[in-house]
Amino acid sequence: MVIEFGHFALVLAFILTLVQSVVPIWGALTGDTRLMATASPVAQAQFILVLVSFIVLTGAYLNSDFSVVNVWENSHSAKPLLYKFTGVWGNHEGSMLLWVLILVFFSALVGLFGGNLPADLRATTLSVQSWVTAGFVLFILATSNPFNRIPNPPIEGNDLNPILQDIGLAIHPPLLYVGYVGFSIVFSFAVAALILGRTDAAWARWVRPWTLLAWCFLTLGIAMGSYWAYYELGWGGWWFWDPVENASFMPWLAGTALLHSAIVMEKREALKVWTVLLAISTFSLSLLGAFLVRSGVLTSVHAFATDPARGVFILVLLCIFIGGSLALYAWRAPMLKQGGLFAPISREGGLVLNNLFLTAATAAVLVGTLYPLVLDALTGEKISVGEPFFNLTFGPLMVPLLMAVPFGPVLSWKRGDLLAATQRLYVALGLALLVVLFTFWLWGMERVLAPLGIGLAVWVMAGAVSEIVTRVKFFEIGLKRGFSRLAGLPGSAWGTAVAHFGVGVTVLGIVTATAFEYERIETMRAGDTVTVSDYQVTFDGAAPRRGPNYTEDVGHFTIRKGGVTVAELDPSKRFYTARQMPTTEAGIYTTGFSQVYLSLGESRGDGAMDVRVYFKPLITLIWIGCVIMAIGAVLSMADRRLRVGAPKPAAKRRRTSAVPAE
Amino acid sequence: MMLWILIAVLTAGAALAVLIPLRRPVEHASDRRADQAVYKEQLAAIDAELKRGLIDAEAAEAARTETARRLLAAAEAEKETTAVSSSRYRVRAAQLLAICFTPVAALGLYMVLGSPDLPDQPLAGRLNAPMENQSVDVLVAQVERHLADNPEDGQGWAVIAPVYMSMGQPLRSAQAYANALRLLGPNAEWFTELGEALTVANEGMITSDARSAFEQAVELDSAPVKPRFFLALALSQEGKAEAAAEAWTSLLDGADERAAWVPVARAELAKLRGEAPPSETGPAVEQPAGPTAEDVAAAGEMMPDEREVMIRSMVSGLAARIDQNGGSEAEWSQLIRSYMVLGDQGKAEATLKSAEEALANNPDALSGVRNTASKLGLTGS
Known part of the structure; x- marks a missing residue:
């Protein structure tokens, strides 16, 4: 009942x-x-x-x-x-x-x-x-x-x-859904604005917290999904450019662009047409992702039981929503009044640059995801578009974007002064160069890109810090007043700085974990030891074990550093009886921000097993950076000004902040 | 009935969500006042920025002009929007949607999609339901659960083994008999059944495992015909014509001519001796009690409710048999064991009580039954 x-x-x-x-x-x-x-x-x-x-x-x-x-x-x-x-x-x-x-x-x-x-x-x-x-x-x-x-x-x-x-599953899909379904409300706001002809600065302000909320959850969801894939799939990678991952990544890129262009719309009433288009596209990309995952067009670890009838149904929904909203856009957008003008070197200019690169990156991912499908449908030829494609397209787009990130917040609106902005960033620039030189000295010239990548990450992080420092003017007004001004900074300023800092942290994790990773794939017998980086990993043997609905072979490993035992890991290979399916459970030892990663492969009989052993320096920064970005979004949402509404008679200000900055 | 009451309450709630806001006229608040609040705040922000020295006076002035222009435009728009009061006809239409469309459409759609007659069937409830109402799958699942928790319970294996056989899973049945034998020691009947299960699993071929089971059964008790019948069949299959003929002959010696296996034995014998088979040979009947390979194959194809009948006959057939002929010690013990393994202690105790009454004048048998019961943790009167 x-x-x-x-x-x-x-x-x-x-x-x-x-x-x-x-x-x-x-x-x-x-x-x-x-x-x-x-x-x-x-x-x-x-x-x-x-x-x-x-x-x-x-x-x-x-x-x-x-x-x-x-x-x-x-x-x-x-x-x-x-x-x-x-x-x-x-x-x-x-x-x-x-x-x-x-x-x-x-x-x-x-x-x-x-x-x-x-x-x-x-x-x-x-x-x-x-x-x-x-x-x-x-x-x-x-x-x-x-x-x-x-x-x-x-x-x-x-x-x-x-x-x-897996526990990762318990958290990541709901987060992802709150993320990309959350963009539906932004889509609805955009369509409503087009219907009512009400696309103005105030609209951008009202939509902002909803965009931030969805973006925040999408960021966490993607990070969580990436971590889940990292330890559950047992390949040791954290991002596979899998079409399903791309399906969540495209709305994230478009949503990030939307967050930035909405700022211009809010402050200057410029980029209105563009912002509304982005709001529509972001959710459209979410719908596209849903279609790809559920229609059976894709096969992937995420693909649920697929059924052509469902695929057709979602395709029809997709056409109605995306087609309808774009038609409405084409009809109404020309009636929108254009807003304020601005010079190329200005805060607006910086944000436009951001949008250009982000949308180009979105397009790159979209092409990489859809091209194989279209090719398969048209010619029957099967190709797989993987990491090399994205490294060549997505990578080069991100580098100039990241170089520009610290400039954005320090440029002034309308007409900016690049020289003055650079002056504010001297410290950050110096720090980044220092780190590059230090890394070259440490690693020699054999890896040219890695030190530059690390320098870029440091530049973004230091730029975020110096933005806050220059805003508060610590050096001019002294520490004490500086701190009180720090507390008085609006949430959105903190949000920007923290989120940008998080981007830097993630980039640092990506560069170090990719460039300085150690990998060994060995067939090990009980008592064998392999060395990765400073760690000696000893295989102590494997034993079968029974779980509630699976059986597993558990390998026992001891990790030593300089002869001292630092951890014991039990990675396993599970076999789920009801579905007759095997899975791997990686063994992970986290030290500082780095990890030793063990994953079991095939059993060779007589106690020998294939084992993958990785040392991944600073890899956790990838996800920590994402969490920091999400915190930035939360700080931004906490901004008092986002809640400005129609004056209410009973509204009382609880506490007037001592020194309101800005 | 409860479902329909809840559905009615829910539908009423949904209709009210539409009706209540429609009922009271809302004080007309200008939409443009919300815009103005945003622009006023922006003006304040510009002043604050100027004070902090983040922008110079010139930029501040420009920004202020721009924002002030938006503020004025919003104020202008406010004047233009004339307050439109609600129209009676629109409100009526919306009310109609809430009162008529919502319940009718929801109920109609639900009647198409839903199954209002089907009760919930949480697993725990199904497993705890009285045994009479259980389906065969539930009964088997109960025993399987019990055995997963107590894999050393030989009685349990002995109970489930014939059930597997009747469900057309001879391999599982063989495994269960093997477990029962391992845990409870040799038993001629179980060895015979183990051998038969293995034979059925191998589509009539008597493997060496099966043969050794039959041999052990004969060793324990040479009286029953069944293991000897299979052993003779094994000799035939191996092509040991002479030995087989001898086995068949000794089997037929002094056999009850009416027994169902006798024609089969005669036919085999005739075949071995190169004679024409005796005329009365009907369709192959292996053994009166045991299902043939065809029977078992048929059981496998049975529909679930047919299988249910089969398993019910397992317990209730036993009970009926006892009712009719008073029941032997072994039958009473078996019935008590079955109830215990199925987790129905009440039934087991009741059975024990009946056994005590029925066997009152047979102290040997009674003590045997009591012995079984006490091993299962039951205390008789």
């Missing part, structure tokens, strides 16, 4: 999205305040209904109710509790429900916290969001209903794809 209740809740949610698709926008177009007032309560009702159905499905997983086809197909009674829970979204139907849950979650958030928005913009945005939601709920109900039942259920389920039975 509970399950049928959950099913009905989903159906009812679909009907409410239909109501919501019509009523509020009708109100907005006719100026009818009562109709517009329905937007927010209905958005919350939708969220509650979808939440109910999601909780019901989760309950079915936890109770191993195999009368639900979806549970029977993807769960097993012996599965650990955590994976019964995460298994809810570890499959196509459940993950679509999560997708819809996040769509309506954002609707509800706009309903709750959109008090500072003009009523017509809020109503229209929520209606547009409901169009998107309705499309996806219809998709679920028509082709991928997680509430389909079996009258005479079998006694045991088919188990979750073992590769997904």
Whole structure:
């Protein structure tokens, strides 16, 4: 009964999205305040209904109710509790429900916290969001209903794809979804702005926190997914240019461009047309990703059970949303008034440069992802576009962008002075050059690119720090006043600096982990030792072990540094019985920011095993940098000014900051 | 019924989410005031920047002019927008959507997609349901679970082994008999069944493993016909015509002519001696009690509910047999064991009690049954 209740809740949610698709926008177009007032309560009702159905499905997983086809197909009674829970979204139907849950979650958030928005913009945005939601709920109900039942259920389920039975899975898809589904609300804002003809500086300000929120989660989701692939797939790599990874990376690049161009729109009312286009493209790229993953066009570790009918359905949705929004754009964009002018060397100029490189990079990734598919479809020729392509296209685009990053925040609006800006960055530049020279001295000339890469990373990081320092003017006004000014800096200034610093940290991790990695692939017997960097890794032997729903061969390794034992690792090869599938669990020893990484390969019989041993210097910085970027986004969202709304009589300022900077 | 009440409540809630905001007229707040707030804040920010010395006076003035222009434009737009009050007809239309369209569409769509009659079936509930209502899969799963936790429980293996056989899984059955023998010691009947399971698994070929099982069975108890029958068949298969003929002859010596296996034995014998088979030879009947390879193959193809019938006959057939002929010591013990392994202690205790009554005048058998029961942790009266 509970399950049928959950099913009905989903159906009812679909009907409410239909109501919501019509009523509020009708109100907005006719100026009818009562109709517009329905937007927010209905958005919350939708969220509650979808939440109910999601909780019901989760309950079915936890109770191993195999009368639900979806549970029977993807769960097993012996599965650990955590994976019964995460298994809810570890499959196509459940993950679509999560997708819809996040769509309506954002609707509800706009309903709750959109008090500072003009009523017509809020109503229209929520209606547009409901169009998107309705499309996806219809998709679920028509082709991928997680509430389909079996009258005479079998006694045991088919188990979750073992590769997904991992704590990384518990976190990364929901984060990613909040990320790229979050951009749906930005899309809805853009379409609403086009419909209402309301693309102005204020619009950019209102959209900013939503872009930041989605971007923040997408950043974390991508980082988490990358770390998951790193330790679960056992290849020792952290990014594979896998089409599914690219599918999440493209919206991130476009979203990053959007964040920056929206600043120009907010401050100068320039780049309006461009910003709206970016808002539309970012979510379109998310939809494209969803299509690629679920249509069966791609085969990848992430590809869920695929079905051509679903692919066609998503393709139709894709065409309606992307085609419709672009048509609306083509019709309305020419009517937008252009905003302020600016010189090439200026903050705006810097942001345009940023946008140029980011969109070019997005295009490069898009081509690299789609070209093999198109080629396969047209000529039947199968090619694989991998790292070399992206290193040649994406890499060169990033270098000038990163070189320019520190300049952006120190240039002034409208007309900037490059010389003055460079002066502010002398320290950062000096530091970066010093590091380059030091690395050359340390490693010699054999690796030319690595020291330059490290120098670039240091330049970005030091540039971020010096931006804050120059803003506060520590050297001119003394430490004490400097610190009070530091506290008074607006959140967005901190956000910019912290996020840019995070970019530098990630770049540093990428360069060192790529250039200075040690790799050994050996067939080891018990007692054998291999040396990577300063570490001696000894294989002590392997033993079979039984888990709740798998059996595994566990290798035991001792890691020594200078003869002293620093860690003992137990990487394993698992075999999941229900699905007859093997997986690898890497053994990882983290020292400082670096890691020793062990992964088991084939067993050679007589106790010998293939073992991959890596030493990856500073590799954790890649993900730490992403977390820092996300923190930057949070700081930016915390900016008091983002919440500026229509004046309310009762609004009291709680505390006037001592020294408001800027 | 409960489901429909909940559905009604949920639908009413959804309709109210639309109806309540429609009911009260909202105080008309100008949309443009939100814009103005943003621009005023921007003006304040420019002043602050100028004070910090981040921009010079000239730039500040330019920026201020620009922002002020936006502020004015917003104020102008506010004047233009005339307050439109709600129209009665639009509100009525929206109300109609909430009251009529929402419930009708939701219910209609649900009736197409949903299965309102199907109850929830959480696994724990299914496993704990009374045994009579269990499907065969649940019963087997229960025993399997029990054995996964207590792999050293020989009784459990002995109970599940014939079930596997009847479900058309002779290999599993053989494994289970082998486990029971390993854990509980030699038993002529189990050796015979083990041999038969292996034979069925090998499509009638008697392998050396199977033969050794039959031989052990005969060693323990030479009376039953079944293992000797298979051993004779093995000799035939190996082409040892003379030895086979001898085995068949000794088997037929003094056999009950009405037994079902007798025609098969005669036919084999005739074949070995190069004679025409006896006329009454019907379709191959191996053994009255054991299923033939065809039977087992048929069991494998049975539909789940047919198999269910088969397993029910396992327990209830035993119970019925006991009811009819009073039951031997072995039958009572088997029934108690079956209930225990299926986790139904109440039934096991009740059975023990019945056994005590039925066997009251057979103290030897009773003590045997009590012995089994106490090994299973049951205490009789």
